[in-house]
Each structure stands twice: as structure tokens, then as C-alpha cells.
Amino acid sequence: MRWLAAGLAAALAVAGTGVAGQAVPVPPPTLTPAEVPASFGHYQPPRRYHEQVTHSFYVTLRDGTRVAMLVARPAQGGQPVEDRFPVIWHHSLSATQQPADGVGSRAAGFVTMPNLTDHGYVVVQVARRGNGQSFGTMRGYHDRNEAHDAYELIEWLARQPWSNGNVGQYGCSNTGDAAAHAMSVNAPHLKAVFAGCFSWNKYDAMRRGGIFAQWGTGPTRTIAQDMAVRPVDSDPDKVLLRLAAEQHQRAVPLFEVWKALPYRDSFSPQLQSPFWAEGSASSYRPQMVQGGVPLYVVGGWRDELRDQGLIAQANIPGARILIGDWLHCENDGFALVEEAHRFFDRHLKGIDTGIDRDDPIHYVVVGPNAWRSSKVWPLPDARPTPFALTARGLVEGVFTGAALRRDFAVDYAVNCEKSGFGPTMQPCHNPGNGWSIAGPPLTAAAEYTGHGVADLWIAADTPDANLFLYVEDVAPDGTVRVITEGRLKASLRRTAEAPWILPGGYPWHRAFAEDAQPLQPGQPARLQFDLMPTSWTFQPGHRVQLTLAGSDWRERARDPQAQPRTITILSDRDHPSSVVLPLIRQGGSGAGRPVATLRRAQPVTAADQSARVTR
Template identity: 75%
Template sequence: MQRPLVTLMLSVLVALVVGALAAAVAAEQTLTPAAVPSSFGHYQPPPTFTEQVTTTQYLPLRDGTRLAVLVARPARDGKPVDGRFPVIWHHSLSATQQDGDGVGPRKGGFASMPMLTAYGYVVVQVARRGNGQSFGTMRGYHDRNEAHDAYELIEWLARQPWSSGAIGQYGCSNTGDAAMHAMTVNAPHLKAVFAGCFSWNKYDAMRRGGIFAQWGTGPTRTIEQDMAVPPVAGDEEKVLLRQAAEEHMRGVPLFELWKSLPYRDSFAPSVQSTFWAEGSASSYKPQILQGGAALYIVGGWRDELRDQGLIARMNIPGARILIGDWLHCENEGFALVEEAHRFFDRHLKQIDTGIDRDPPIHYFVTGADEWRATSDWPLPQAPQVPFALAKGGLVQGAARGAALRQTFDVDYTVQPCAEAGSGSRVQPCHLSGQGLSLAGKVLAAPVEVTGHGLADLWIAADTPDANLFLLLEDVAPDGTIKVVTEGRLKASLRKLDQAPWALPGLPWHRAFAADVQPLQPGVPVRLQFDLLPTSYVFAKGHRIQFTFTGSDHRERARDPQAQPARITLISDKAHPSAVSLPIASER
């Protein structure tokens, strides 16, 4: 029996509507650059208050340790405004935002968060125990003492007469880690965290590839440096400040702690802990998920911790991330405070700011110079394309070309180039004549690399161990070489294992002491590791180049077992070596 005409037409109409909705959803999931919501980075509601007043005090914790607290409140006519406001706080290295506290002088970003008092927030700075004006002694870096301090502080902030009970937290670098650890203790009133450039797993971040070659090992300050910070109100003679500074001196130097922990399961007698696990947010993933605080991550394509933010987002459902072409904790050309404001308004004031309708990932494409948005990482449209190593250079595609067996010298006196920078901004750089460089053909069209490169290499050396560093480089027609990203691995820790958390298709090394596999003289071994992620366009006429070295100017406390005079890179039928890059197709 035939259906009535009206019923048939209705069915067709429903099918068209459903199809249109499906197409709209698909379009939203693969936004073109022009479709990025205009409120991203441009959230500018009018300010409510034009003044701010601050007070400082000491707050005693459960064990009697006194922490220094600075409270900034909205004000009118020089007096704090009555009422209850959401609170945003910062677990920092001082209560007065000194340049050495981890966010530095970058006033356009994290250091400018106190300006949010103009929009009806109370903004609080707290010096972590053993730092700044606070009393106490640091036990490592981001230990459970600090995490439990955060619980007390969050709940104290929620009880104050000027607090609405909705608490947010922010931070970058060491304070970004502190914010992540605050998420591990399930403080009932913590609702939202805005954190940048932190470690998801301390070992993978600070001994990446099993190699101690990092720019930072935390604060190590003298009494004189501690005495230079402004004191808490009532301590103008700095009597309490000196007492606190003297307590700080009993802390365990972070450089010595990390140097004593070569393996992921190493035990540190100085803190009586397998500290890589204790100090890693990844160890407390179940607690983070149970707590349910919203998370917004900030990263930079020229920051050593950029992979950590992407991995954290994969493991914390609902987390958001933005990554710019920035160095550590920087945000040049982007209104970071406005984006944080949009996030906090949504989760602390329950205002519809449009953020929930945005894809969770925003990233800047260097070379194309545009922001893009996506719901998926790795990008579905950026499959891994292998570049085989061959005599004479790189061959795109499956392993082929003339066999390669080339030995290069390792220079342990290598110094950074002028553009490497210093401190938290130190970068890898190409040093002419160092290591072994293999370049591909001149590009006939631009090539976009967005994601994590993967190295699958064979090497040999005459020492029990060797460190291999790999640089992905852009060679311009005039011969200028720019480092795009990097990867590395200690050969003795090459054994692969299954990571206990989600990864974006990356090889993972457990790196326990029991996993050590010493090299045999001249015997090839296979090294598989990832490159730090990037989003970069190689221009037409340029060439893609890989440079391999056995040392890095950032290395600290070198392992004598991993100092061969020469390393041999091998690529033949029995030992095919290649590096794969995630090459994005046209959208």
C-alpha cells in the first residue's frame, strides 16, 4: 500500500533537515581558518570596576607553616566593593609577582591576570611554601605537600566573606604545574584551571628521551635574593621575611634531585620518594577526573613542554588547548587575558560566552600565519609521510635509495649559537659542521607539517650508551637554516612499552632501571622516538633537512657511559632508517 503524499513529503523534509544538521556538525568539527569563532581571543565585555585595592597577610596551614597571601579586590573610591565575587588564584613563588616567579615580565599574559578585578573577580597571589615571603622548606618540586596546601587554600578562599565560593586557578611554567597539582586533591570549590607550559609527566618532560638536557631546574635563591622581595604588611622591618628566607635554605636543590634520578623509577634518598611519580600530574589522573574541574591549556610551538599540554588534553575529557608560535609562557600578538576571562566567566559565573561551541583545539600555523581550530589531534588530514635516509639525502616515501652507513664525530664542547637564547627561552640551533645533516629535494610547493614527527633509526657506537639528538630543519634557498622542532633518545633506554595514559600515536619508553640495554661495540640498535609537535609551513623552494648529533648545548651532568667519540647512522635493507612527518593536505 502506498504512503499518503503528505507523509512522503514529510519524510523527505526530515531527511533533508537531518542531512543538513549532519553537514553542519561535520563542518564545525573541521573548521576552516575563517570559521574560527570571533570571540576566540576577542572577548571584551565592558569593565564594571575601575579601581582595585590589595591587602597582604600570612595564613597558617595545618602544620603551622605560614604562607604569604596577597588579595586584590574590586574597589570604588579607594574602598573594596561589598559583595561576593568569584576568586581566581595563583600558587606562585612570591605573593607580589616578581619577574623570576615563572611568568616573568610578560605583562600581556599570565602576569596581567590581576586586571580581572575590573570584571568582578577577586584575584589572589599565594607564595608556595619555601618560596618568596612564605615560610617552610621545599621538598623537591610540586610534591604532595604543595598539593595539599592547595586544597587548604582553595577551601579557605571559598569561605571568605568576599568570595562567592566559585574558585578558579591559573599559572604558567612552575605555577602551571602547581595548578595541575591543585586539580589532583579534589577541592570541592575548584571549578576551573587555566594553565600553561606545564609537565603532564615529570620524567618525560624533564628527562625527555632519558637525557638530562633541559633549560630549567627550578628556583635556587640566596637569602639576599629572598630578602629583596616586598614583605607582608606588618613586617616592614623584614624580621619575618628573614626567618622565612632562612627556612628556605634547608630545601633540596632541584638540580641535585633531578640529577640523582636517571630512571623513571629511581628513588631519591634526599626526599625519600620515587619523585618522578610523586611530582607528576599523570600519577593522579583518576583524582583529576573525579574532581571534574574545567581545564584550559596554553602552549607554544617553541616551548619544550608543548607535547605535555597536548597529552594532558587527551587524558582529561573536555579540556581545551591553544598553542601559538610562542616561547615559554609567552603570548605575543594574542589577547591571553581576554581568553582566560572568557573561560572563567563561563565556569565561575555561568555566563554563556560561546566557548562551549568552539572546537577544543586552537593552533597557530607558522608560515601560514593563521589560527586554525579542530576537534581532533592528531589531525586526520595530516597522515605520517616517511622520509627514508639514504646516501646523498632524504627520499620521500618507503625506504629506498642507496644504502647509508655514515659515521660522524660528537663534539662535547659545543656551545649555543647566538640565536639560542637563554633561561626559559633557550632553543636548539643548527651548528654548521656539527653532526650529520641529510636534506631532501627542493620543494616544488609549500609543505605543511602539523603534528608529531616519528623517528625510526638504526645507529651503532663503541660505548655502552649514546645520546642521539635529531633536529628537523628548514633550509632556505640562500642556505639559511632554521630549526623547526627536535627529538632525542638515550640509546640504552630504547625499549618500548605501553604508556599508562593516552598518547597521540607516539612511541613510549618506560625507562625503568631494569629496562637498560647497553650497546655492544659496532652492533646496530633500533631507536624509535617522537619529535616535539609543531605546525609549520616549509615554503616553496626550501628543503626539509634532518640533522643528527650526539650532544646538545643544553646537556647537564653528562653520563660518561653515553659519550662516544663517534656515532654511526645506518640505513640499508636490513636496517631501514626513516623519519616520518605529519604532512597536512589541503582542507
């Protein structure tokens, strides 16, 4: 990508500066240590400013495409402070942070990042081409056009009179992906990235196990929906917004693109690209490592991209990660912006915030809801513990007898909303759906932290079958909670060595078209696959349960060749089926270190908001 550097920087034409009046360049401020205790979850330097001014406008890119930008600057007396500040930007779906952009309206989360103007930052929102107020047509999802746009925009932001040249980027979900791709083009002025809930590899995230059962398929908006977005300041009558909205409609819906790409090496006729590779951050790992941009990853144990964050952390040297008991891009009261502030102060202002002395991995153990930290993942004390499927039930240890053969019907009408879960990207336990096998009540608490692995033998009467496995916690009163999951399309069961680091070295499937192995009717086939990572505590008296199903409510386009009426599970001496779970028993010495009680995020008050001046 370096060959682009000089050309892209020179090609950028600017349609507006975003500055009210002429800024007076001044040297960057002298950096001093933060005036508060610096530790994970506790970072509150005093606010330097209490006002903010914003201005939105268009910037013209190298190919003539105009993208919308909103710049928020520290202010005093209703006027922007004429100083040079570090810049933090967000490559979003609109310049005005709509709820559908991926960050949503979550308290103290990514959506409140613009409040860092109070601490001497300029915070910028840019609508990606083909989205929001920007012109252009989206080509797939995170193609190289967007990455090259990021290079231009980073270098443009570094040159502005209100910028000191140090640029950071943040995002979550689709904007987290955009931030990861910005790391792949080695923009000289990109100094730090804070990204949540993004995909390391698009195929493994969007067709996990080769199955199209990912809840979301990206933005698809009508002209009316686009016209509801607030226009840039110079377009009060929405004339330009209308023209941009019409260009957006030329995009191929992502559902149609992904549905046509069943294999990792599938070629997209709509996009004229092997798009799983083009759109994956993993394809540019050498460039990301070469660039050396510090990365801080945010994830959630109830987000279906949680494994992707841990893989990214393992593959980018020096990367950090925090994972809470959160859904997608949520943080449930955790002071997330304070942690982002601590990260950006270290890398954009050179302040010793203590972050370099922290363990790189912070995670919460669900149950006690205790934060822990670790230098490594998997945890040294998380012992791979096999559970054999037998006719006597789920038995801890290797298979020793009691052969099992069980047929179960596949319910293609399963719906999580009937179970009260709703569209949260999560699986659910529907009594009677699939087949469940449980172990005896636990006599002592057991912590499950890490990645599990399934090693199962199945048979079906169709050329293919989708197998879903849910690991569940059964309470003494019979309440069942799904704590993690795994899945695999039977025809893509051939394993291979992953081209990147997998924390724990669990099975990986290349899933090229030539790797497909159809099932033979009635013949056993071995399926080995990983389970999504989590950290959960099984309490005494609870039971570990596995539920196997042939369908999931999140499936978006079922393969007619993979719809058996029944699936057979086998477990005997020749076909021993088991699931290995990473368990830490009471008294384990290698578990993550406890983290001090964290301060909950403080809401922004109405008085604070009213002090901000919007222009």
C-alpha cells in the first residue's frame, strides 16, 4: 500500500476547512503527567474545556467523491479554541451518529466519544462513501476503496490548522472494521486505534463454520431513510443529500453478496472480487504489523464477534483487549470512554497514563461478575477438560463405554422470539428443539474461561447438514441458559492450518470449494470445530448441558442440500464424541488476576450538554 502514499496525499481536494474564521497556528502544548490515579477503569483528568462547537461540510476525495464530515472542536465563549489538538475520528455510516450506524445510543459508550473535546481533542465524524450524507456507492463491505479513503482522510486531518498531526481512530461493529482496515494502509499520522466488535476475518465472522447464520447483513437503506439524516450545514434544503441518497441505491445489498459466497475462496460476480479476502483485515496482517499502530480491542461475551477480537489481539503485537458481559457494542455502565481517553492520552499526547504497565487482557467472569486481567490467552490454569457423550449422559473424561446412537428431528421453524430472547444475535434454548445431554450436578464451582472444542460424529440422509452446538448451564430449578456456541457445515469439515495465530490452536477450516466433502447417506462423519470463547462460572448444584440442533433462528439463506429431516449423533469406541471445555477448578493458581473495583460511567448531565454550542 505504500505506493499510494504520495499520490493519495497530493490528490486530495478540500471543499471546506471546517473552521469558523482563520485559525492561528501555535506549537503543541507541553505534555505533563495525568493528574489522577492511572489504572484500568479509573481515569478522570480534569476537564480543560466545557464547550464545543461543531461544523459539517464536504471533503472531495481523489476520485471526485464528496464525503461528509462533522468536526467537533473545544470551545470557549461560543468560539473554537485556536490551538492545535490531537484528532480522533470515526469512519462511520453518517456524519451525525445515527442509532443505525453501529454505535447506537448507548450511555457512556462509543456514541459519547465526541465529549473528549472537553479534554483537548478534536473529534471528527466522517460518513463512509455510499452512506449517510456522503456521495458514492458502497461496494461490498470494507473494500479497498474505503481503506484508501481512510488514508486520505487521516493525512488530511493531520494537516489542518486545528490539528497537531497526531490522529487516532475509533469505532465499533462496522465502524470497528473500518478502523481495523485503516491500520492496513500505513498512513503516517495514524497513531492509535480503539475498535470494538469487529471481524478479523469476514468469512469466519459472517459465515461461521461455513453457515450463513449471522444475524446482521450490513446497511441497506431506502432513499426515504437516507433523507431522514441531518444534512451538512451548507445543504439545509437537502438538495445534495437527495443526490447522495440516489447514488447509494446503486449498491448491491450485502445479503445478496454474502448469499452468493458459500466458500472462503468464492468469487463475487457482483463485486468482481474474491470478496471474503478483500474485505478481511486478516488479509493485511503484514501491513498492520509493519505499521505498528497501537490497537485496543473491545468485545462482549454476548457478542457473536467475540472470538474475532481475541484473534486480532493475538495477531497484532502489543494489542490490548477488554471483554465484558455485554451484547454487541454495549458496555452496560462501564466507563468505556474513560478507558479510551487513557489510551489516546498515552499514544496521542505522550502522557504516562499507566496503561503500559497493565496486563494487555482484561475480561469479566460472568457469575461473580469479577474483572480479571492476564498477560496471556488462553489462561494457563484453564485445563482442557473432555466431556464424553455416552448413553449414561455427559460424562467427564474420555469415552470408556456405554455406546450412544441418537436420532433427533430438525426443526426449521425455531424462533428465539418465542423464548423471549428477541433479535439480539444470540442463540436460545428452545425446549424440545434438537437434542440435549447433561452431566451430573457439580459438587463445586467451575469456571469456564477460554475456547472449547467439539469433536463429534454424526450421520444424515442428505449430502450436507448444519450442526449447531450450544453449551448450557442448567440450574437446580431447571432454568437453562446458553453460555456459548459453535457450529459447522458438515461438508466443510476438513481441517487445515490457519494462516494466522489462533489463541489456543483450536480446529480451523479452510473451507475452499475444493475442500467440500459431501456426506454419504447413513455414513458417520467426524466434525471438529471450536466453540466461541467465554468466561462463565458454573455454580455448585448446576449441570453442564450440551444441546445439538440442525437449525438456528439466525439462518438467513438455508442450503437446500443441508436440510435433513433428522441428524444422528454417534458415540462409541470407533466414533468417540466429546466436547473439551476449558475449566478452572476451585483453588486454581493460574487464573487471571483480580482487578480493583471499577468506577461506573457517569452520565453527561443536561447542564453539560447545554454548555455545548453547535454550529
